[in-house]
Amino acid sequence: MPSPRYHREIPARYRLEASRCLNCGRVAYPPRRVCPACRGRNWETLRLTPKGRVLTSTVIHVPPEEFLNEAPYAMAVVETPEGGRLLTQVVDCDPGTVRPGMEVDLEFRLVRKEGRSGILCYGHKGVPPEH
Amino acid sequence: MAGIVGYGAFIPRNRIRTEEIARQWGKDPESIRRGLLLEEKSVPGIDEDTITISVAAGRAALKRAGIDPRRVGALYIGSESHPYAVKPSGTVVAEALGMGPEIHVADFEFACKAGTEAMSVALAMVEAGRVEYAMGIGADTSQGAPNDALEFSASAGGAAYLFGKADVLAEVLFTYSYTSDTPDFWRREGQFYPRHGGRFTGEPAYFRHVREATLGIFRLSGLRASDFRYAVFHMPNGKFPLTVGKELGFTREQLETGWIVNKMGNTYSGSSPTGLAAILDVAAPGDLILITSFGSGAGSDSFVLKATQLLPERRGLAPTVRSMLDRPRRYLTYGEYAKFREKIIVND
Ligand SMILES: [Zn+2]
Numbered sequence: 001m002p003s004p005r006y007h008r009e010i011p012a013r014y015r016l017e018a019s020r021c022l023n024c025g026r027v028a029y030p031p032r033r034v035c036p037a038c039r040g041r042n043w044e045t046l047r048l049t050p051k052g053r054v055l056t057s058t059v060i061h062v063p064p065e066e067f068l069n070e071a072p073y074a075m076a077v078v079e080t081p082e083g084g085r086l087l088t089q090v091v092d093c094d095p096g097t098v099r100p101g102m103e104v105d106l107e108f109r110l111v112r113k114e115g116r117s118g119i120l121c122y123g124h125k126g127v128p129p130e131h
Numbered sequence: 132m133a134g135i136v137g138y139g140a141f142i143p144r145n146r147i148r149t150e151e152i153a154r155q156w157g158k159d160p161e162s163i164r165r166g167l168l169l170e171e172k173s174v175p176g177i178d179e180d181t182i183t184i185s186v187a188a189g190r191a192a193l194k195r196a197g198i199d200p201r202r203v204g205a206l207y208i209g210s211e212s213h214p215y216a217v218k219p220s221g222t223v224v225a226e227a228l229g230m231g232p233e234i235h236v237a238d239f240e241f242a243c244k245a246g247t248e249a250m251s252v253a254l255a256m257v258e259a260g261r262v263e264y265a266m267g268i269g270a271d272t273s274q275g276a277p278n279d280a281l282e283f284s285a286s287a288g289g290a291a292y293l294f295g296k297a298d299v300l301a302e303v304l305f306t307y308s309y310t311s312d313t314p315d316f317w318r319r320e321g322q323f324y325p326r327h328g329g330r331f332t333g334e335p336a337y338f339r340h341v342r343e344a345t346l347g348i349f350r351l352s353g354l355r356a357s358d359f360r361y362a363v364f365h366m367p368n369g370k371f372p373l374t375v376g377k378e379l380g381f382t383r384e385q386l387e388t389g390w391i392v393n394k395m396g397n398t399y400s401g402s403s404p405t406g407l408a409a410i411l412d413v414a415a416p417g418d419l420i421l422i423t424s425f426g427s428g429a430g431s432d433s434f435v436l437k438a439t440q441l442l443p444e445r446r447g448l449a450p451t452v453r454s455m456l457d458r459p460r461r462y463l464t465y466g467e468y469a470k471f472r473e474k475i476i477v478n479d
Pocket of ligand 1 (some may be wrong): 022024025037040
């Protein structure tokens with residue numbers, strides 16, 4: 001069965017919708033109810049620019065079973081210019097070249113399949129930037 | 132006058148060379164290079180499909196148009212590789228592009244011409260005044276059966292066209308369609324790979340429909356081959372579009388800008404639309420452009436376009452087709468390609 005959480009997260013997953021705290025300016029991705037910085041509860045919605053910089057990264061050699069065909073792959077925390085942070089794969093390059101400081105574009109990709117007959121789950125992944 | 136207000140293309144970054152496929156099956160790569168004029172083709176990543184290609188192309192089209200996506204009243208996606216058998220690709224794409232929920236969405240199929248079909252209907256919705264803007268997309272991640280001639284050409288990519296009446300980048304002056312029942316290529320429900328009907332594929336299918344659609348739009352418009360600056364025909368391989376173009380009176384110079392099949396392969400519904408995008412990437416104001424698609428089954432759609440003053444300043448807002456063909460690419464071995472295209476059966 002499609003997970004209700006996936007459906008609820010579509011604006012964040014598909015359009016990179018995040019929230020900015022009206023009290024302290026902290027950007028939360030995915031959007032949150034309570035600001036982790038100031039405990040504020042008033043937010044505005046913004047769309048993250050689909051690009052960013054790798055903060056930390058690692059290469060997954062032994063993945064969960066459903067990602068077996070994709071290993072080895074790079075996972076990274078990517079920060080967008082607005083300060084939104086995503087944990088995401090970085091693809092279309094040698095995973096060993098994904099290092100902190102690397103610039104990436106965020107592209108819309110298939111993230112997982114719910115088994116052989118379930119729904120397809122989409123979101124964003126890092127790719128080498130267009131120049 | 133209605134026309135294209137934004138366009139965008141996307142080609143996945145993985146490639147496989149003709150040599151690599153030929154080597155796998157013990158075929159002579161030189162005879163394929165010479166016979167079909169194919170050097171390499173694009174291959175989708177394991178996480179790329181018609182939906183992700185459509186989103187990338189659609190985002191580029193919206194950037195060039197510079198409009199709020201919520202003003203787009205219709206979205207049509209033509210493909211023969213929609214990821215779901217039941218659930219339109221357009222539902223995911225509209226949501227990702229920030230369109231809707233007040234939007235009319237449909238997926239189209241017509242072998243390789245589903246993209247121009249989507250464009251044709253999107254244009255008509257705008258011309259009829261039913262919607263302010265409408266987008267038509269042609270995208271595919273086509274599959275040829277292993278060791279079939281189609282395996283050298285079947286590739287992945289697509290292009291998106293946003294139609295409107297204001298701030299047009301290319302006016303659509305004429306459209307014309309030509310269709311008949313011709314069993315050149317088909318796939319029955321439940322079958323994985325398509326089949327083609329040998330002697331039906333060339334003259335009675337591709338050549339007849341492309342020729343008749345192009346001659347039809349010549350009659351309708353009063354234009355001749357020499358009036359156009361550029362022309363693009365559906366590209367199932369390198370040879371067919373050059374042969375039919377020459378026969379219709381076009382020169383190599385008119386054809387070469389949109390002829391990207393040698394590096395991209397046949398992206399099916401995305402083929403002639405992506406060739407058109409490559410032309411819009413360089414066309415000058417006032418240039419007349421012809422596009423004729425072809426879809427097995429069979430039919431062709433023809434459009435006559437005229438570039439406007441606005442085109443040169445808008446095209447820089449998104450990547451060009453040539454930059455996507457030339458940018459850093461990853462060349463796959465046949466084994467990697469087979470894994471990416473999920474041709475290898477693994478245990479559950
Ligand atoms: Zn705060």
